[in-house]
Amino acid sequence: MKNKKEFNVMIFGATGMVGIEVLYQCINRSQIKRVVAVGRRPTGVKNLKLNEIEHHNFLDYTPLKPVFSDVDICFYCIGVYQGKVATAKFLEITCDYLAHLIDSIETVKEDITFCLFSAQGADPTERSPILFAKAKGRAEKKLLNSKIYRKFIFRPGFINPGIKRARSRIPARIVKPFYKLIPGIGVDSSVLASVMVDVGLALITLELVCLFVSIGIIVNFIVLQIPMLDKHLSKKYGDEFEEYAKQTKKFIPLVY
Template sequence: MTEQRRSQGRFVLLFGATGTAGSGVLQACLEDPTVSEVRAITRRPLGASHPKLREVIWKDFAHFEGIAEEFRGVDCCLFCLGTSARNVAGEDAYREIHVAYPLAAARALLAESPSAAFVYLSGFLTKRGSWMMWARVKAEAEDALATLGFLRHANVRPTGVLPMHPEGAERWLLAPLARVFPSLTIDRVELGRAMLRLGLDNAWDGSHTLESSELKAIARGAPLPAATKGEPHASAS
């Protein structure tokens, strides 16, 4: 990246900005003074306006050839797109969203911005051999992303992500739980700050996995942990 480009600020590509985690990541990006532009790839308008925000409406998340230019000249991609296993018809549909979509975005990013970082929002308890379908599928995505050859690729595995305005079970279960056991949850903007630091900080390289305690430390300005430099974390099997 040239010095002129650096003086213009950093450019972030964001997926999943309408979700609980993604909205927190978006807020963190917009609040960061080093970020000049957030390109949000989304199926529908976000209903938000900000001088740094540029929405890119796109329907086919398995193919990005038609908007390849949006992947060009960015510093990182923060991939927060996802849904609950309860919202899909079965494992194949879940795999399309959580494996095919991030892989398509990652390949498009490598083609247009090969030095950019890719940060994938995975999940707590993700594990290859898990009895939980969603955990196995997200582990599949983590492993596949690690083979693509990014200079910097991180999987982030937060525990419960607290929304801005908890409702339903989040209001009567997750929010009170966070007050008693703060280690079991992470604020959505706190998660966003951690993902953004991972995306923009060049002090680490390789492919790595970070758990909630590490994400909280990174969000609060602690040095990047030793686990994000040198040998990657070993994924649970």
Template sequence: MKVLLFGATGMIGQGVLRECLLDPEVTQVVSVGRSLTGKAHPKLKEILHADCFDLSPIADQLGDLDSCFFCLGVSSAGLGEAEYHRITFDLTLAVATTLCGLNPRMSFGYISGAGADSSEKGRIMWARVKGQTENALLRLPFRAVHLFRPGAIRPLHGIRSRTPLYRLLYRALGPFLPLLKALSPDSLTTTEQLGRAMIHAARNGAPQAVLEMRDINRL
């Protein structure tokens, strides 16, 4: 399986990249982003590209791939709806629409979030936008679309969040997360489990398109 990865330098993307490089059935990982991951691996090809709203300059390198894992995203904290919509909805659909035109046989895995609002009518801004994004992706004629809705995520293997507030939270709560995971396995997931779940869904399919925390951990 050949994988296209967006967001490989973020916390979730780092976890997904690690699992892809470890998986013997993933033969190539093409990472697209504004910065390099800092990793060297025979399976890893990195493409520096500043504007993911326009993939046309690199389109010839993206067509012969089996699955896309889209792990780009930002926190809604401090953002108005228009700005958050542009980064979350517009950017995701710009990438997905281009890829679907290049190769509709590709599967598309999208990192959404627990509480995403499929009705698009709720009071919570970020949940509405995430739900709108999910719905739009499901309308694209990919081979399959998988929508992952993780909540709390425990970073493993030295992976750290790039968001300062999240780093502080993980530092404070880190010692308690293994106990929480043991007492209530589906109250959180890990970067390793999420990466493995995305690979499994792309390779073998999933029971449904929308995958909540319990589904992620089962995969």
């Protein structure tokens, strides 16, 4: 795998706000030779690299098994907002779809990179009383316990829409002003997609440019975003925040 120069990727959820950005990123990367987008409807994107597969039963991936054997990286961007569907359906979409996919991929090949789009607050211990935190945590745990060789989980907070709008029940126009004020609470969908693709590619190609971009973004959060946010909270809430900060465990031991 390390000696490969070109990679085949597979995207689940390429019709969504984040998935479409991942799709464009993949199409524009020279290291990516072929992109397979699996979804229940077409993405509307036309490109020679792209092959779309219409699939409707996300609890059975048998027809896709021949495709899996040729895939190097899988980007999983299927998701539904809590409250948009009944609880049982929410759990099915968030956890069972992914669980069946992982089980199915494992029967074909374990030497694959899997990038899961999760969410801030995901709780793999499933102790959280919040449904979405529990469900996202359960999905993460499934991936973490799988035999897949390389697995990455992305937990964004607010996502600032790019090409496509979010289907969230909380309209972006309500959250956007906060995002402008405190950019550290979220990420642009295009940046998120770019990081996902960089990370997916970096560790299998060992390509330093991709690795440096990913490290740069992480360092930006540690060196710029987090101190900026802390400063803002300290200015706004004064002693109350300082007291809270003293009692709260550090996010990165000895740093924040």
